Amino acid sequence: MMSTQLIALSLIAICITTLSLACQVRQHTEGESFVCVCNEAYCDSINTEPNSLPDHLTIFQTDKSSHRFAKSLIHVSDLIYDSNQLADVRVKINTTDRKQKIIGFGGAFTDAAGINLNKLPDSLADKLIEDYFGPNGLQYTVSRVVMASSDFSDRPYSYDDVENDFELKNFSLTHDDHQYKIKYIKKAFNWTSQLKLFASPWSSPKWLKTNGEINGLGILKGDPGSIYWKTYANYFVKFFQAYEALGIDFWGLTPGNEPSVGFIPFLKLPSLGFSGAMMAEFIKRDLGPALKAAGYDKNKLKLMVLDDNIPYLMNFVWPILSDPEVNQYVSGVAYHWYAQSMHEALTQFHSMYPEYFILSSEACEGFRANEKALTIGNWTRAENVVADVIEGLNNWSSGWVDWNLVLDETGGPNWLQNAADAFIFINNTSPEYYKQPMFYAFGHFSKFIQPGSIRLGHTIIEGEVDANIKMTTFLSPSNDLIFTFLNRNQKPIELSISGFVDKPFTFTFGPRSITTIIKPLK
Template sequence: MIFLQLLTVFLVLNISLANDCVKRTYTADSFVCVCDADKCDTLDIQKTVEPGYIAIYDSDQKTARLDKTIVPVGQLKSRIDQTKNNQFTLNVNVKDLKQKILGFGGCFTDGAVLNIASLSNGLVKSLMYDYFGENGLEYNIGRVPVGASDSSTHAYSLDDTPFDFTLSHFALAEEDTKYRIPLLKVAKMLNPEFRAFASAWSSPTWMKTNHLFHTAGGLIWKPGDVYYKLWAQYYVKYLNAYLDHGVKFWGLTTENEPVAGLKGLNWGTLGMTPEDIRDFVKLDLGPALKAAGWGKDNLTIMIHDDSTDTIGDYASVILNDPEAAQYVKGIAYHWYSRNYPSSYQTLSKVHDKYPDYFIFSSEAASEHLGDWGRAESYAIDILEGLQHWSTGWTDWALAVDTAGGPNWARNWVDATIVVNATAQEYYKNPMYYALAHFTKFLPIGSTRVGSSVVNAPANVHTTSFITPDNTLVLILLNMGNDQIDLTINGFANVPVTTTLNQDPSQYAYCIELKC
């Protein structure tokens, strides 16, 4: 079967809305879908169609949210000689296999779990189902801050007792035990494939050169010395504490945004140069994790976890050292400081140099409630990342309040879901539905296949995958002002032609075909 974006004029056998969105407008740009105790839309996606038919899922700025149309393949074939608009060709090579998908998800920040908990029990279940359930996004990845992040009510670590060199006062916070861990268990229950990875923003301040949670500062002394070894043991205690509460981590990044602590940014930071992390991994973190039973076969370590403008430097310094590289499986990056296309080309360069290490997008965040532009930005970032060897994508906070918080660093942002505790309702932003075009059709283990375009406009983005059940998925985005006729070669034995609508808000979707 095929899922493609954008409606065109075919002989339609069946058409229906993909959900029952209750629309509310906060900006002139687009709308949110409202969920309360009485109503909430779902993503009831038909993942199989009868042989010879195509399922088209369409979302756009003004009206559609994964609206579905079923058409016969023959109707598309018959249009090849009738195309009149700007034309380009997408050639798909299903024998040219690339990287596999690890997953998609979001971050269980303190702010997110507190916001979710501010809803009634019924709405908590509804929101979690919208993210992790079968008729939701089916998220299978969760990021977890170690201690506070900027999306917290206050700055703290899990051992704020000064000079506790035995870490005897280490303890999980209430945010962990009362809020986050129960929700992680719900996510796992809703999606058995769910996996979590942890990232620390800062060490305890008494371990740092500036004795502050934020601004410019790193660990006292150097890797191999007492503070670095203590910081490694802090990670071990954290992993074991969560395991004691029934949550086993799949992965760990060496830390969140090491460059932020070198620049002195105003949220939780821990500055580390590429050389610092290289030596920390080989002298302290790697050996400590291995000795505690968290070796490479039991825990996935990802380096960098920062913007793409520094990914090459960190990857080369760390992975060129075999003693450090032996502990590492992946390279994480954030979408900040991105420039199209150079940032994504950098990902390909890193992959080409270090093909044995997966590349994974571990954070993205923006602003503006109800904004369609952010849905497009998410889609471009995911599409271009996937086309340049990324294996998945992670959103920032799962939920914020209507002010974009809580956030002790005053770093207010939007989220895919916004919680209004006063009204006891939550809002699904446009990017929720943009994300669904990826999360619903690219399960874990889906493999990117080779593709090339001829005469494609610069504002059209595409990617092609084969799922584990041997289904071909094409995802396309047209951000231009013109309607475009697209011919696709590589399935159905003959070329198939369809149309990407002219509305620049029209967000292309998936064509799916059983191979």
């Protein structure tokens, strides 16, 4: 039950007027919540400055019913301090228990994203990029770039489709790179100099594969150290050199997206199969030396292994990280969210290999076989994203990267009709786009938990925390405490928080909500 004291707290909170533009709401019949509409005449923005003020808690709330980054301030003298007051949960934040640093948050530059951006008027496409990378948007700091085609392309292709061109004389970036990726990557860099790019291929050129196709069951021909494997290693070098010649530098790479898929007969996705042992040999004998010889050592380019679902993690990385001839080239591991209940394996990995960072490199909703790919205004999916981000962060992940930046209203294009949901989708027949609840929910991380932020430990000292309650705490580079809380319950949750200000206080988190509380650390 909500106490009268807690009701009073909502009256004490001072609503703040900022330069933000409010959401242009559109409710769809299928939606649990609403989307925000952007067109050439109007688009909402998220101006949160100032994020923190001395002796105040700055609060941002996004919820199912009505709010998108609603901002309020509470002076610390107006907080409800605990006095034998009942709370559903009591949590203690330990500001001296410092864990991993954040690399960043973001989304992927895919052909599908670029195709959809090209459908918009230039000014509106620019606004969409600003919504992700600008100071009045989500302030993305990490982006994945697909090397050549994925299923989210309009056709399968590589950068050298000339049979047996082992010297890669015919290697070249395609119009897909120039029209769908590069021009929007450059627009993103106009908004932020912090952006870290990492590259991921889905497949080698088909003539290097055993099945002779971009998609389907197949591995590299030959053996480690053979002309096939060395040609593929040089393919990576050519890619980085081609982008560098256009003024785009990369921070990292994964050697292959979901290498397990190349061994699964019924999956017809673009793929190239690698076991952990095969990947270890590829890195040791071919990829690692080729990158290093070209000037892309681990100081310049962070090589992340796995790039697949968490259940494969420990078995895959063992032959790689246990061999000094291989691990000398490796900086971290990347994982996908499609096995969402296994985050504790990340902590197991960290305890065994603390010198390697962990990054969530791909996630999307609408991937399950029994559900519609793209649903408009789906609040449950926003909660799923937040829950996964928090679970990852609390198990040593240093960031989280969404899949396609933007799709159309069918969840495409995808040349294999493997549609999905996205934080933003466009209208195929009208010049406008829509920001899903997931967009705003994810912004509670990307906007506030900037690179260099450090996770702080917390302890539940009383009460039960089930799957409907998630929380995490960070200390920002500017010395702000950042507390993020997810309440999936249909009722408010009263939380007693100690370690945030001088003494414990109680705060009520609304039903079906994501809340960020920020306070300068003295």
